[in-house]
Amino acid sequence: xxxxxxxxxxxxxxxxxxxxxxxxxxxxxxxxxxxxxxxxxxxxxxxxxxxxxxxxxxxxxxxxxxxxxxxxxxxxxxxxxxxxxxxxxxxxxxxxxxxxxxxxxxxxxxxxxxxxxxxxxxxxxxxxxxxxxxxxxxxxxxxxxxxxxxxxxxxxxxxxxxxxxxxxxxxxxxxxxxxxxxxxxxxxxxxxxxxxxxxxxxxxxxxxxxxxxxxxxxxxxxxxxxxxxxxxxxxxxxxxxxxxxxxxxxxxxxxxxxxxxxxxxxxxxxxxxxxxxxxxxxxxxxxxxxxxxxxxxxxxxxxxxxxxxxxxxxxxxxxxxxxxxxxxxxxxxxxxxxxxxxxxxxxxxxxxxxxxxxxxxxxxxxxxxxxxxxxxxxxxxxxxxxxxxxxxxxxxxxxxxxxxxxxxxxxxxxxxxxxxxxxxxxxxxx
Numbered sequence: 001x002x003x004x005x006x007x008x009x010x011x012x013x014x015x016x017x018x019x020x021x022x023x024x025x026x027x028x029x030x031x032x033x034x035x036x037x038x039x040x041x042x043x044x045x046x047x048x049x050x051x052x053x054x055x056x057x058x059x060x061x062x063x064x065x066x067x068x069x070x071x072x073x074x075x076x077x078x079x080x081x082x083x084x085x086x087x088x089x090x091x092x093x094x095x096x097x098x099x100x101x102x103x104x105x106x107x108x109x110x111x112x113x114x115x116x117x118x119x120x121x122x123x124x125x126x127x128x129x130x131x132x133x134x135x136x137x138x139x140x141x142x143x144x145x146x147x148x149x150x151x152x153x154x155x156x157x158x159x160x161x162x163x164x165x166x167x168x169x170x171x172x173x174x175x176x177x178x179x180x181x182x183x184x185x186x187x188x189x190x191x192x193x194x195x196x197x198x199x200x201x202x203x204x205x206x207x208x209x210x211x212x213x214x215x216x217x218x219x220x221x222x223x224x225x226x227x228x229x230x231x232x233x234x235x236x237x238x239x240x241x242x243x244x245x246x247x248x249x250x251x252x253x254x255x256x257x258x259x260x261x262x263x264x265x266x267x268x269x270x271x272x273x274x275x276x277x278x279x280x281x282x283x284x285x286x287x288x289x290x291x292x293x294x295x296x297x298x299x300x301x302x303x304x305x306x307x308x309x310x311x312x313x314x315x316x317x318x319x320x321x322x323x324x325x326x327x328x329x330x331x332x333x334x335x336x337x338x339x340x341x342x343x344x345x346x347x348x349x350x351x352x353x354x355x356x357x358x359x360x361x362x363x364x365x366x367x368x369x370x371x372x373x374x375x376x377x378x379x380x381x382x383x384x385x386x387x388x389x390x391x392x393x394x395x396x397x398x399x400x401x402x403x404x405x406x407x408x409x410x411x412x413x414x415x416x417x418x419x420x421x422x423x424x425x426x427x428x429x430x
Contacts, residue, residue: 006042009076009086016091018073022123023064025106033061035090037072043125045082046072046090053090060093066105067123069096083256118421119430129257130417133250134406138202140249141223141400144242145200150225153192153199155185161380168209181206186397187329187384189226190360193395194387200225212425214414215302215352217403219423226397232331232341232359235396236317239345239355240273242400243315247271250409263411267349270313277317280339283308299325306350315354319343328370330358351408357398364388 004017024036024043035046048061064070073092078085104120114121121127145152158172158179169180185201192199205222227235247268250258258265278286283304284294292307294300300308300318309316320339323332330340342358361367367388371378378385406418416422421430 003071006037006039006044006084009042009044009084012076013078013086014076016073016075017088018071018092020069020071020096023066023068023070025066026061026064028062033058035061035064035072037088038123042084044084044086044088045079046074046088048090057091057093060095061090063095063098064093065099065102067099067102067120069099070094071096115416115422115427116429122420125260127417129254129260130406130410130412131420132257133254133261133410134402134418136250136254137246137402137406137409140246141202141242143249144245145198145225148198150198150200151192151196153189153196153201154203155182155188155192155201157182157204161377168207170206170208183207184222184399185224186226186399189224189397190395191383191387193226193228193397194391194393197229198225198227210425213302215404215407217415217419217422217424220419221402223400223402224397226395228393228395230359230396231394232319232343232396235357235359235398236277236319236343237273239317239343239357239398240275240315243275243345243355243405244271244273246405247409258410261410261412263409267313267411268409271315275315275317275345276312277319277343278308279320280318280322281320283318286311297322297324302352305346305352309346309348309350309352312348315345315347317343317345326358328374328376329360329367331361332366347404347408349408349411351404353401354404354408355398355400357396359394359396362388362392362394364392 004012004019006019019039021037021039024038026036027034031050033048037044037046048058050058071094072088072090074088074090077087077089079087103117122131158174159182160177160179169183172179172181183205185203189199189201201224203221204219206219208218209216227238251265251268283300284296286308287294287304290307292304294304308318319342320333321342323330323338323340326340326342330342333339333341340358344353345355346352347354361370364385367385371381403415403418407415412418416424
């Protein structure tokens with residue numbers, strides 16, 4: 001008999017099937033045993049009635065413990081009371097392994113314990129739901145760019161320099177040279193955009209920041225599009241379409257997973273363009289009104305971003321930040337050069353910045369001036385300067401932090417649940 005899986009079990013109503021699975025939990029009345037079974041793709045309840053079941057099969061079911069692995073055979077029946085809509089009348093069991101003393105039990109466990117057992121914690125319904133939503137978000141991201149003729153380009157992970165200085169980078173030796181784990185592929189994407197027009201990268205990035213907040217990981221994934229002949233305003237339009245597309249895909253394809261997480265989907269259903277836009281100056285005024293006054297030229301922290309986001313029912317752009325604390329490559333506003341043509345997209349519900357982007361400097365002389373101001377090595381960044389010497393054009397781009405986006409869309413308290421094996425300040429295991 002060929003094996004099936006629980007993702008397609010509804011195609012076999014009234015038929016006898018076999019599949020491999022794990023026992024999630026079990027209960028018995030003495031005359032009936034109920035087995036909660038998962039196979040990685042779904043869940044189903046298996047039912048054994050003692051009077052109707054072979055004694056050997058009944059005994060095998062009795063031996064099963066939490067996370068024991070086995071092949072099960074039975075007849076598929078429709079059951080509207082079941083979350084999956086189906087139930088299995090079990091007729092056969094072939095035990096692969098009886099798991100003994102599984103460490104994660106239905107009782108409450110502390111976060112440190114669960115993180116120490118992350119390799120097992122992934123099996124919990126909540127964690128599986130998060131990872132499925134993450135996978136859907138990744139698929140939506142790739143679909144968005146593929147449908148708009150972007151080319152996926154892979155930047156290096158090992159770099160000789162950084163986008164924003166080397167203070168928060170992991171240093172390593174590259175034979176006899178110094179190298180760093182990348183914090184962004186952006187500069188390389190600018191080069192690729194000059195060859196291919198519209199490009200994006202999708203890969204791991206690293207920040208050696210000793211941060212313990214719920215928004216930060218040491219290793220995380222970034223999506224970084226770069227577009228030739230695109231200005232600041234056009235860049236913002238792409239960003240809001242991008243986020244709306246992702247959220248729409250999750251709402252359409254992950255209803256069951258959002259239900260497991262008890263996510264308030266009404267907050268996600270409001271994520272429709274156009275997104276509100278306020279300038280840095282307007283954001284300062286807003287903060288002043290609620291007693292969180294900041295001097296002009298100071299960057300916002302997490303509490304400020306949260307306070308601003310509370311004034312809106314969907315993501316909000318904060319634009320035109322002071323050049324003094326933004327990256328060297330951001331293009332100044334021609335009408336007001338002390339601010340730059342940039343924007344941070346702040347997610348609702350206190351999740352903070354999920355996208356940062358800008359129009360890039362395309363004037364070779366201004367970029368040389370920025371190199372001097374930021375004490376950047378002409379030798380290390382000579383190739384980047386070449387992009388302005390040979391066919392410079394207006395161009396823009398942005399970066400989405402995948403884990404922050406997953407945390408927001410899933411409604412999670414901490415970013416550590418957004419990736420299978422998170423790397424945090426004090427965690428490199430498992």
